[in-house]
Amino acid sequence: MRPERVIVVRIPEWEEHTLPPPTATPTETRDFTHLLAQLTELVPQIETLRPGLVAMRARGPARYYGGEAEAANALLQVVHAAGSLEARVGIADSRFAALQAATVDSSDVNGSALAALLPSGDVRIVEPGKSATFLSRLPVSCGIDERLGALLPGLGIYTLGAFAALPEDAVRARFGPAGVLAHRHARGLDAEHGEEIRPHSLARNFDTELHFEPPLESAEQLAFACSTLAEQLSASLSEEHLVCTTLRVTLTDDINIRHEREWTHPRFFTPSDTIARIRWQASSLEASTGERAGAGVAAVHLSPIRTDRAASHEPGLWTSGPDERIHHHLSRVQGLLGPAGVGTTVLGGGRLLRDRQVFVPWGVAPHATHSPGPWPGSLPFSQPSLVFSPPIRAQLLSAAGTIVGIDEDDLLTEGPHSLSIEHSNIPGQVQSWSKPWPIRERWWEGRPERFRLQIELTGGTAWLLLGQTRDTVIHWFAEGQYD
Amino acid sequence: MNITAALPSLQQRINEMQPLRLGERALPTPPGLSPLLPGGALHTGSTYAVRGSWQLALAFLVEASRGGAWCGVLGCPFFGAEAAASLGIALDRCVLIPDPGSHALSLAGTLSETLTVVVARFDARVSPAQVERISARLREHGSALVVVGDWVRSESRLTVMKSRWSGLGSGYGALSSKQLTVQSEDRRGTRQHVVSWSHNTFTVDQHHATEAPLLRAV
Numbered sequence: 001m002r003p004e005r006v007i008v009v010r011i012p013e014w015e016e017h018t019l020p021p022p023t024a025t026p027t028e029t030r031d032f033t034h035l036l037a038q039l040t041e042l043v044p045q046i047e048t049l050r051p052g053l054v055a056m057r058a059r060g061p062a063r064y065y066g067g068e069a070e071a072a073n074a075l076l077q078v079v080h081a082a083g084s085l086e087a088r089v090g091i092a093d094s095r096f097a098a099l100q101a102a103t104v105d106s107s108d109v110n111g112s113a114l115a116a117l118l119p120s121g122d123v124r125i126v127e128p129g130k131s132a133t134f135l136s137r138l139p140v141s142c143g144i145d146e147r148l149g150a151l152l153p154g155l156g157i158y159t160l161g162a163f164a165a166l167p168e169d170a171v172r173a174r175f176g177p178a179g180v181l182a183h184r185h186a187r188g189l190d191a192e193h194g195e196e197i198r199p200h201s202l203a204r205n206f207d208t209e210l211h212f213e214p215p216l217e218s219a220e221q222l223a224f225a226c227s228t229l230a231e232q233l234s235a236s237l238s239e240e241h242l243v244c245t246t247l248r249v250t251l252t253d254d255i256n257i258r259h260e261r262e263w264t265h266p267r268f269f270t271p272s273d274t275i276a277r278i279r280w281q282a283s284s285l286e287a288s289t290g291e292r293a294g295a296g297v298a299a300v301h302l303s304p305i306r307t308d309r310a311a312s313h314e315p316g317l318w319t320s321g322p323d324e325r326i327h328h329h330l331s332r333v334q335g336l337l338g339p340a341g342v343g344t345t346v347l348g349g350g351r352l353l354r355d356r357q358v359f360v361p362w363g364v365a366p367h368a369t370h371s372p373g374p375w376p377g378s379l380p381f382s383q384p385s386l387v388f389s390p391p392i393r394a395q396l397l398s399a400a401g402t403i404v405g406i407d408e409d410d411l412l413t414e415g416p417h418s419l420s421i422e423h424s425n426i427p428g429q430v431q432s433w434s435k436p437w438p439i440r441e442r443w444w445e446g447r448p449e450r451f452r453l454q455i456e457l458t459g460g461t462a463w464l465l466l467g468q469t470r471d472t473v474i475h476w477f478a479e480g481q482y483d
Numbered sequence: 484m485n486i487t488a489a490l491p492s493l494q495q496r497i498n499e500m501q502p503l504r505l506g507e508r509a510l511p512t513p514p515g516l517s518p519l520l521p522g523g524a525l526h527t528g529s530t531y532a533v534r535g536s537w538q539l540a541l542a543f544l545v546e547a548s549r550g551g552a553w554c555g556v557l558g559c560p561f562f563g564a565e566a567a568a569s570l571g572i573a574l575d576r577c578v579l580i581p582d583p584g585s586h587a588l589s590l591a592g593t594l595s596e597t598l599t600v601v602v603a604r605f606d607a608r609v610s611p612a613q614v615e616r617i618s619a620r621l622r623e624h625g626s627a628l629v630v631v632g633d634w635v636r637s638e639s640r641l642t643v644m645k646s647r648w649s650g651l652g653s654g655y656g657a658l659s660s661k662q663l664t665v666q667s668e669d670r671r672g673t674r675q676h677v678v679s680w681s682h683n684t685f686t687v688d689q690h691h692a693t694e695a696p697l698l699r700a701v
Contacts, residue, residue, distance in 0.1 A: 326553055326597045330578060333590060342580045345564040357564035359579065382658050383565040385538040412654065432651040434658075454658050460646035462658055480563060482648070482658060483537040 003190070005058035005068070005128070006098040006197070007043075009075055010088045011035070014052025033205070035082050042078055047197045055098065057197050058091055072123040092126035095195045096185035097135055101126050104138060131188030136161025144182045148175065160186040206244075207303040208233050215254040215296030219282035222297055223275050230274035233302050243268035243313050245365075246306035249281050252299040259285055262305060264365040268313050273363065274302065276331060280339045330362045339363070351377045351439050352466070353480055354389035377439035379452065384464050384480030391466055391477035394421045396430075396455070405474045406451055406467060410438050419455055419463065421478050429458040436467065452479070498670050510599060510627055511546035515686040519676055520639055521669040525600065525629075528622030530614075532634040535643030536663065538566065539678070540602045540631045542685050545571040552576070552599035557591055558583055559604060559631075569683045592617050595626045604631040611635060639669035 014032050032051040039054065040046055046056045061071035072089040079087040090101025101124040126134045138160045141149040157163050164186040171183045181191055210229045216222045237244055245268050251259045263269075263277045282297060333342045343361040350356045356378065360366045396404045398414035405413040418428040434454040441447055451467040451474075462482035467474045509524035517523040525531065525543060533540040537559065544554040549571055555578040556562055562581065568574055578598060583590050591603050595617070614635055621628055630637065644666050650659030660681030667674050677688040 323553070323597070326578075329593055329597045333580065333593060336586055336590070337580070337583065341582070342578060344577060345562065345574050345579060347564060347568060347574065353563070353565065359581070362578075383563055383569060385541065385563045385566040386559075386561040387563040387565075388561055415653065432648075432653055432656075434651055435655055454651060456648045456651050456658070460648070462648050462651075462661075481561075482661075 003093040003128075003131075005062070005091060005093060006055060006095045007058045007061065007068075007072065007075070008049075008053065008055045008090045008095070008098040008102040009039070009079065010090070010102040011052045011079055011084050012086050012088070013084055035079070035084070038078055038082055039075065042074060045197060049099075053099075053102075055095060055197055068125055069123060072125070076122055087122060089123045090126075091124070092134065092188070093128060093131040094185070094188050094190045095197075096190070097126060097131035097188050100135060100138060100142065104142060132161075132164060132186075135186055135188055136164060140186075144185070145178060148179065148182055164188075206233065206236055206307075207301065208236075209299060209301045211299045212297065215298040217296045219279045219286060222282045222300070223279040226275055226278050226300055227271070229300065229302065230271040230278075233274065233304070234269070234271045237304065237307065238310060241310045242307040243310045244304035244307050245269070246304070247274065247277065248303045248305050249278055250299075250301040250303070251278075251281060251285060251297045252301070254296050254298045264306075265363060266365045268308065269304075272331075276334070276339075276363070278302075280334075283338070327363075334362060349375055351375050351441065353379065353383065353387045353464075354391075357387065377437075377441065379464070382482070384462075384482045386481040386483050388478055388480060391479045392422050392424075394419060394463075394465060394476045394478045396453075396465065396467075396476045403474065403476075406436055406469070410436055410451070412436060412453075416455065419457060419465075421463070426457060426459060426461055430455055431458045432456045495672065508625065511550050511552075513542055513546045513685065515684055516542060516678075518687040518689060519641055519665060519667050519678070521671050525627045526638065527625040527627060528618065529638035530618060530621065530628045530630060530634055530636070532630045532632065532637040532640040534632060534641065536646070537631060538570070538680070539641065539643065539663070539665070539685065540629050541567055541572065542570055543629050544577070544600050544602060547599045548572045548576060553578065553597065555580070555594045555598040555601040555603075557594065557601060557603035558587055558606070559602070571683070588613055588617065591628060592620045595621050595628060596624045598626060600627050600629065602629045602631065609634070639667055642666045642668075644675070 014035075032048075036046065036048060036054065043056045043061050045060075046054050048054050058068055058071070061074070062068045065071040065074050068091050072091060075089060076087055088102045090098045090103070092098040092101050136159060140152045140157055140160055140163055142160075144152075144160075144163075152158075152163060157166075163183065166183065168180065168183060171179045175182070184191060208229055210226065212225065216225060233244070244265075246262060246264045247269050248260060248262045253259070259281065261281050265273060269277075278300060285297075330342050340359075340361045343359050343364075346358045346360050346366045348356055348358050358366065396416050397418050397420075398404050399417040400414070402414065404416045407413050412433075416430045416433055419426075419430055420428050433456070436451040436453050439450040439452065441450075443449070448469045450469075453465040453467060454462065455465055456462045463478050464480040464482070466477045466479040468477065469475075508527045509522065510527060512520065512524040520531070525547075531543070533543075541556070544556075544567075548554050553576045554572065556567075557580045559579070560581040562579055564574055567577065578594065580590060580594075585607070587603070587605050587607070588609060591601060591605075594601050617628065618636070634640075642665065643663050645664040646661055647663075648658050648661045650656050660679060663678040663680065665676045665678050667676060679686055679688060
C-alpha cells in the first residue's frame with residue numbers, strides 16, 4: 001500500500017516555548033480556532049496537534065491545487081492573510097516525517113543532500129519514498145520521546161538513521177512498544193495500526209452566557225438559574241461528540257468586576273458538576289468580597305477551555321473511574337463543607353514532610369507537583385503517622401534548662417532533657433534521641449540549615465523535630481508525631 | 484469435676500464463638516491484628532474504639548484498601564500520607580475529611596454508605612441516640628467504623644496502655660520498631676496483648692496474651 005502523504009503546517013508564533021499542549025494558554029487556544037476556521041475553508045479535514053500546529057492529508061488539496069507545492073502555497077497565503085508573519089509547511093510520507101519537515105530548522109541539519117529537498121524557505125516537501133533518507137540525518141533527540149532520546153546517544157546512536165538501521169525485533173525486545181513506534185517513525189513509517197488524521201472541529205465556539213437583571217445575590221439562586229445554561233453547554237458539546245475537561249467560569253458583578261476561575265475535572269464536566277463549580281465560585285465570592293458583600297452577579301459566562309473526544313471518556317465495561325455512588329456522596333459532603341472540605345492526598349516531592357503530601361479536593365484534577373525523584377534530606381524511613389502543617393513550635397531543653405543547640409560538627413551541644421510542645425501537655429522527659437540529620441538546601445545562597453531530630457519521651461511517645469537556625473539561634477518545631 | 488467452677492469458663496467460650504447479631508459478615512482485616520478483635524475480624528455494622536494510637540487505627544484500613552475498597556479518614560487534620568501509604572493504604576481510594584466541624588457525626592453516617600471502613604475522631608460528646616443511628620446505617624450498608632477515642636457500645640475497645648520504641652539511643656540510631664501493650668475489652672473479656680510494629684506491619688504476639696487481672700468492665 002502506498003503511504004499516505006501528510007501536510008503539517010506550523011505557525012511558530014502560536015506555539016509556546018515548551019512542547020506539551022497544556023502549556024498553551026487558553027486564550028491562545030481559543031483565538032487559534034479563528035485561524036483554524038479559515039484553514040478549514042481551504043481543507044476541510046484538519047487535525048490540531050496543538051495550537052499553531054495542524055496536520056491534514058495531502059492527497060485532496062494536492063489534486064485540487066494541482067500539486068503539493070501549490071497546495072502548500074495556498075495554505076501559506078491564508079495564514080499570512082490572517083496576520084501571521086511566519087509559517088512553515090512540511091509534506092512527507094508519514095505524519096512524523098511531515099512534522100519534522102515543518103519543525104526542524106535547516107540549520108540543525110548539516111547535509112548537502114537536504115538542501116536539494118528544500119524548494120523554498122517556508123515549504124519543505126520530502127519526495128515520496130525519501131522520508132527515511134530525510135529523517136536519517138536528524139539527531140535522535142528530535143521527535144522521539146524523552147527517555148529514548150536520552151538513552152540512545154548513550155548507546156552510540158546519534159541520528160535517526162542509525163536508530164532506523166537497527167532490526168525491528170531487537171528494538172521490540174529491548175524498548176517495548178514505545179520503542180517500536182519510535183523506530184517506525186524513524187524509518188519514515190506510520191505506527192503499526194496507522195496514524196489517521198483525526199479532524200476535530202473546535203472551530204465552533206461553545207461559550208455560553210447568561211445575564212441577570214436584577215443581579216442575583218445568593219449562590220443558591222445563581223446555581224438554580226444556571227441549570228439550563230449548564231444543560232445547554234453539555235448538549236452542544238455532545239452534539240460534536242465532545243466533553244469538557246477544563247471549564248472557565250466568569251462571574252461578572254453589577255459594577256463590571258469579573259471573577260474568573262478555571263476548573264479542571266478528573267473526568268469530565270456533567271451539567272451538575274458545572275452547576276456545583278458555579279455555586280462554589282459564587283460562594284467563595286460572597287465570602288471574599290468583604291465590605292462590598294451582596295454586590296450580586298449580573299452575568300455568568302461559561303467557556304470550555306479544554307475539550308476531549310467523548311469516545312475516550314465512555315465508561316468501560318468495568319467502570320474505570322471512581323464509583324458513581326462515591327462521587328455522589330462526596331459531592332454532597334462538598335455541598336456541606338465547601339469544595340476543599342473533602343478530598344484525597346497525592347504524594348509529591350520535597351524535603352519537608354508537609355511538602356511531600358498534597359491534599360487534592362474531590363473533583364479537581366491534581367496539579368503537577370514536584371517530581372518524586374530523589375530528594376536529599378527527605379526522611380527516608382519511618383515516616384510519622386501525624387504530620388503537622390505548619391509545624392508546631394516546640395522547646396527542647398537540656399538538664400540545665402538551656403535550649404539545646406547544634407554545633408559546627410552537626411552535633412547537639414548538650415544532651416536533651418525535656419521537650420515541651422505548644423498546645424500539648426505530654427510528659428516531657430526525653431528518653432532517647434537521634435543524631436541531628438541536616439537538611440541543606442541552597443547553601444550557596446546562604447539559606448539557613450535545618451536539622452531533623454527524632455525524640456522518644458519516657459511516656460512512649462515519639463516526635464520528629466525540625467530545628468531551624470535563625471540569627472545563630474535554633475528554633476525547634478514539631479514536624480510530626482509517631483502516634 | 485466441679486461444675487460450678489467450669490460453668491463460667493464454658494459460658495465465656497460460647498460467647499466467644501457466637502456472633503451477637505445475625506447476618507454479620509467479616510470484613511478484610513489485617514491478619515496481624517485479628518487476635519485483637521472478637522471473632523478475629525472487623526465485622527460489618529460494628530464500631531470499634533481505639534484509644535492512644537492513630538497508627539493502630541489506620542492499620543485497620545489496610546486490608547480493605549488493598550482489596551480495592553474505598554476507605555475514609557474523618558477528623559484527622561494531621562493525616563500523614565506517607566506513613567499511611569507505607570502501611571499499605573491506597574491513597575487514591577482513601578477519602579479525607581480533615582475538618583468536619585460540627586457535621587462530623589452526620590458525615591460519618593453519610594460516608595459509611597459508600598466507604599467500607601472509616602476511621603473517625605469526634606470532638607463532641609456523642610449521645611446514645613446518635614450512636615444507635617450510626618450503628619443502624621453501618622448495619623444497613625455493611626461497613627465498619629473505627630473510632631479514635633471513646634465510643635459507647637463499641638464491639639471492642641482497644642486501649643494502648645504502654646508503648647516502647649526501639650532503635651533509638653542517646654544520640655544515635657533511628658526509630659525502627661515499637662512494642663505496644665494493648666488492652667482489649669470486648670465480649671471475650673478484658674485481655675492484654677503485646678503488639679509489635681516493625682517493617683510497617685503490626686503483629687500480635689500470641690504468647691503474651693494474658694487475661695487481665697481486672698474485673699470485666701460492665
